[in-house]
Amino acid sequence: MPGMAASSAIFERIELTEALFVVHLLEWEVPTERDSLESYAQRMALKVVHEDAILIGVSFGGILVQEMKAFLKVRKVIIISSVKSRDELPRKMKIARATKAYKLLPTTLVAYVEQLAQFAFGPAIKKRLSLYEKFLSVRDKYYLDWSIYQIVNWNRTIADPAVIHIHGDADEVFPIQYIKDCIVVKGGTHIMILNKYKWLNENLPKIMLD
Numbered sequence: 001m002p003g004m005a006a007s008s009a010i011f012e013r014i015e016l017t018e019a020l021f022v023v024h025l026l027e028w029e030v031p032t033e034r035d036s037l038e039s040y041a042q043r044m045a046l047k048v049v050h051e052d053a054i055l056i057g058v059s060f061g062g063i064l065v066q067e068m069k070a071f072l073k074v075r076k077v078i079i080i081s082s083v084k085s086r087d088e089l090p091r092k093m094k095i096a097r098a099t100k101a102y103k104l105l106p107t108t109l110v111a112y113v114e115q116l117a118q119f120a121f122g123p124a125i126k127k128r129l130s131l132y133e134k135f136l137s138v139r140d141k142y143y144l145d146w147s148i149y150q151i152v153n154w155n156r157t158i159a160d161p162a163v164i165h166i167h168g169d170a171d172e173v174f175p176i177q178y179i180k181d182c183i184v185v186k187g188g189t190h191i192m193i194l195n196k197y198k199w200l201n202e203n204l205p206k207i208m209l210d
Contacts, residue, residue, distance in 0.1 A: 001026045001044075001055070001056070001057040001058065001061030001062075001064055001065050002026075002027075002028070002058055002059075002061050003058045003059030003060050003061050003062075003081070003193075004028075004059060004060035004061075004144075004147045004148075004151070005028065005136050005137065005138040005139070005143070005144060005147070006028075006058070006059075006061075006136060006137065006138075007027060007028075007136070007137030007138075008025035008026065008027055009137075010058065010193050010194060011023075011025060011193065013193075013194065013197035013201075014193070014197060014200055014201060014204070015201050016204070016205060016208075017205065020205065020209070021205075021208070022050070024047075024048070024049065024050075024053075026044065026047055026061075027137065028137070028138045028143065029043075029044075030138070030140050030142060030143045031142075031143060031146050033142075035146070037063075037064070037067055037150045037154070038067060038070075040064070040067075041064055041067035041068045041070070041071065042068075042070075042071050044064065044068055045068045045071035045072050048068070048072055048074075051073055052073060052074065052075045053072070053074050053075065054074065054075050054076045054077075054078065054208050055068060055069065055072075055074055055076070055077045055078070056077075056078045056079075056080065057077075057078075057079050057080070057082060058079075058080045058081055058082065058193050059080075059081050059082050059173070059174075059190065060082070060147055060150070060151055061082070062079030062080060062081070062082025062083070063079075063082060063083065063150070063151065063154060065077055065079065066079065066084070066156070066160060066163060069160070076162075076164060076208065077160070077162065077163045077164065078163075078164045078165075078166065078204075078207065078208070079163060079164070079165050079166070080166045080167075080192070080193055080200075081166075081167060081168060081171055081173070081174065081188075081190050081191075081192060081193065082165070082167075082174065083154075083174050083178075083179070084156075084159035084160065084163055084165055084180075084181075085154075085156045085157055085158060085159040086154050086155065086156060086157060087157065087159075087178075088159070088174065088178050088179050088180065089151075089152070089154070089174070089178065090173075090174060090175055090178055091178075093151070093152050096152050097152045097153055103145075159180070159181070161181075164183070164207060165179070165181065165182035165183065166182065166183045166185060166200075166204075166207075167179050167182040167183070167184060167185065167188070168184075168185045168186075168187065168188020168189050168190070168192045168196065169184050169185065169186055169187065169188060170187055170188060170189045171188065171189055171190045171192075172189060172190055173190040174190070183203075183207070185199055
C-alpha cells in the first residue's frame with residue numbers, strides 16, 4: 001500500500017523474486033463522506049485475495065495496513081517510513097491535533113503540482129516537484145483532507161508488537177527520535193522506498209521470509 005496520495009508506482013524499484021512472491025499492488029480510492037479509517041480499511045481488506053498474505057505499507061499506507069490487519073488473516077505486517085501508534089507522531093502533529101491546525105493546510109495546491117513545477121527555483125525543488133508529479137495519483141481535495149485528519153487523529157495508543165517497522169534515520173516527516181522498536185536504515189529519508197531501494201531489495205525478502 002503506497003503512501004498518502006501516491007500511486008503503486010512508488011514500488012517500481014522494489015524487486016521480489018517471482019519464484020517466491022506474488023505481488024499485488026493496492027491503490028488509494030477516494031473515501032466516502034461516511035468513511036472512518038476503520039470502515040475504509042475494512043473495504044480495502046476485501047482487495048487482499050490471498051490468505052496468509054504479507055501486508056506492506058508505506059507512510060499513511062503503513063497506518064492503513066495495520067488497520068486492515070483486523071479484517072484479515074495475515075502472515076506479517078511490514079511498515080516502511082510510518083508509525084505504529086499515535087505516540088510515534090512528531091510533536092508538531094500532536095500540536096496540530098490539539099489545535100486543529102491541520103485544517104489550514106492548503107491541500108488544493110496538490111492539484112496544481114504541474115503548474116507549481118513551472119515556477120520552481122533551484123534543482124532540488126524542481127526534482128522534488130517532478131517526483132510529486134510522477135508518483136502522486138490522487139489529487140482529490142476531500143481525499144487529502146480526510147487522509148491528513150486520519151493521520152493526525154489516529155486513535156491507536158498501543159503499538160502492535162507483531163508489526164515489523166523499517167525506518168530511515170533521516171526521515172523528515174516521522175523523525176526517528178519519536179520511533180521505537182524499528183529496523184533502522186542509515187541515511188533513509190521519508191521517500192527511501194525510492195532512493196534506498198538497493199537496501200530494501202537486499203533485506204526485504206529476508207525480513208518477509210524470516
